[in-house]
Amino acid sequence: MNRHGGYQGDRSGMLDFSVNINPLGMPPHLKYALEDALGDLGRYPEPDGRRHKKRLARRLGVADDWVILGNGGIELIYLYAMAFSGGSAVIVVPIFNEYAEALTAAGWEISLWQTDWASKFRLDTDAFAAYICQAKPDAVFLCNPNNPTGVAYSPMYIRSLIDRCPNTVQWFVDESFVGFSSKESCFSLVDGNRKIVLLRSMTKFFGIPGLRLGYAVGHPQIISEMAAIQMPWSVNTLALTALDTVFEDQKYIEDTKSYTSRERHRVRTALSELPGLEVLPSGADFHLFKLAHGTAADLNALLETQKIYIRTCEDFVGLGDAYFRAAVKKKDENDRLIAALTAIMTSQAYKDE
Structure with a gap:
C-alpha cells in the first residue's frame, strides 16, 4: 500500500478515490500562466521566493x-520539526502520518491523543485541555479539517481550546483541506499570536500536487527558525508562478466550495443507506468509512475489479483494517463508486461473510 494514497498500478481507466484533489482540476487560467512561465526556466528563481512571498503576505494582510x-506542506512540517528538534509534542490522532515521521526523525518526544468513532473523532475539550495543562508539551499538532476523518472545528472552538492551555504551548494547525470546508480558517487567530503556526498546502484545493507548493504563517520568531534551515531554491519557478496566479480566480474558488459541499452531502446521503457501512460526516473533500465486517483491503480488491481504488486506513494510528477513505470526485465518478459499493454491500455473498 502507498502510505500517501494514490494508485500505483496501471492507471488506465482506474478511478482513484484514494487521493483528495479538487475534482474540478486546476484553475483554468493557471495552465496558460504556466505555459508563459516556461521561458523563465532558463533562469534561477529567487532562493527563497522573496518577491512572491511578499505578494502572498500582502494578500493575507500580514x-x-x-x-x-515550502515545497509542499510536507517540507514545512519537517522544517518545523527540525527547527525545534528535541521538543515534546502531543499529536491528535488519527492524523496524516508524516507528523510522527518528521517529529521522530528530529528527536521529539511524542504523545498521542486518541479520538475515536464513538465520539465521531471529535475532541473531548475538557479532557484534552486538562491533559495539555498537565503534560505541558512544547507543541500540539492537529489537522483542521482532519485527515483522514474530515472533522472540522471553528476558529472560536480552537481559540477556546488554546486559551485553556498553558501559554508556553505552540499550536501547529494544518489547514490543508480548509478550502473545502464550511468552517472558516483559523487565520484570524494568528496575527500577533506567538502560539500558532498555520499550515496551508496548495496541492489539494488548487489541484496541483505535481508542483509541490505550500506555505505557513506564524510569528516571525518561529518562521525565522524554520527559514534558517531551509534549503535554497526549495520552491521552483512554476510553483512560484502558480502562487501568484491561483488566488485570482474567485469564481473557481467559489465553484469549488459550492460543488464540494453539494456533492459531499449527496454521496454521504446515498452511502449512509447501505447495510454494513457507516459514513462519518466530513468537512473536507473526502469521507471516512467503517465496515461492520470484513476488511477494507478485501473491499478494495473487489472494487479494483471495477476499476475503482480507495484508501485503506489500517496504517493510521487509531484506525484498523475496517476503515477506508474515499475522495469526493466528479458527479459521474461518484455515481460509479455509489453503484459499486451498493452492489457489493447488498450482495448476499458479502452479507454471508
Missing part, C-alpha cells in the same frame, strides 16, 4: 516575515 513558502 508582514512578509510572518510567511514561509
Whole structure:
C-alpha cells in the first residue's frame, strides 16, 4: 500500500478515490500562466521566493516575515520539526502520518491523543485541555479539517481550546483541506499570536500536487527558525508562478466550495443507506468509512475489479483494517463508486461473510 494514497498500478481507466484533489482540476487560467512561465526556466528563481512571498503576505494582510513558502506542506512540517528538534509534542490522532515521521526523525518526544468513532473523532475539550495543562508539551499538532476523518472545528472552538492551555504551548494547525470546508480558517487567530503556526498546502484545493507548493504563517520568531534551515531554491519557478496566479480566480474558488459541499452531502446521503457501512460526516473533500465486517483491503480488491481504488486506513494510528477513505470526485465518478459499493454491500455473498 502507498502510505500517501494514490494508485500505483496501471492507471488506465482506474478511478482513484484514494487521493483528495479538487475534482474540478486546476484553475483554468493557471495552465496558460504556466505555459508563459516556461521561458523563465532558463533562469534561477529567487532562493527563497522573496518577491512572491511578499505578494502572498500582502494578500493575507500580514508582514512578509510572518510567511514561509515550502515545497509542499510536507517540507514545512519537517522544517518545523527540525527547527525545534528535541521538543515534546502531543499529536491528535488519527492524523496524516508524516507528523510522527518528521517529529521522530528530529528527536521529539511524542504523545498521542486518541479520538475515536464513538465520539465521531471529535475532541473531548475538557479532557484534552486538562491533559495539555498537565503534560505541558512544547507543541500540539492537529489537522483542521482532519485527515483522514474530515472533522472540522471553528476558529472560536480552537481559540477556546488554546486559551485553556498553558501559554508556553505552540499550536501547529494544518489547514490543508480548509478550502473545502464550511468552517472558516483559523487565520484570524494568528496575527500577533506567538502560539500558532498555520499550515496551508496548495496541492489539494488548487489541484496541483505535481508542483509541490505550500506555505505557513506564524510569528516571525518561529518562521525565522524554520527559514534558517531551509534549503535554497526549495520552491521552483512554476510553483512560484502558480502562487501568484491561483488566488485570482474567485469564481473557481467559489465553484469549488459550492460543488464540494453539494456533492459531499449527496454521496454521504446515498452511502449512509447501505447495510454494513457507516459514513462519518466530513468537512473536507473526502469521507471516512467503517465496515461492520470484513476488511477494507478485501473491499478494495473487489472494487479494483471495477476499476475503482480507495484508501485503506489500517496504517493510521487509531484506525484498523475496517476503515477506508474515499475522495469526493466528479458527479459521474461518484455515481460509479455509489453503484459499486451498493452492489457489493447488498450482495448476499458479502452479507454471508
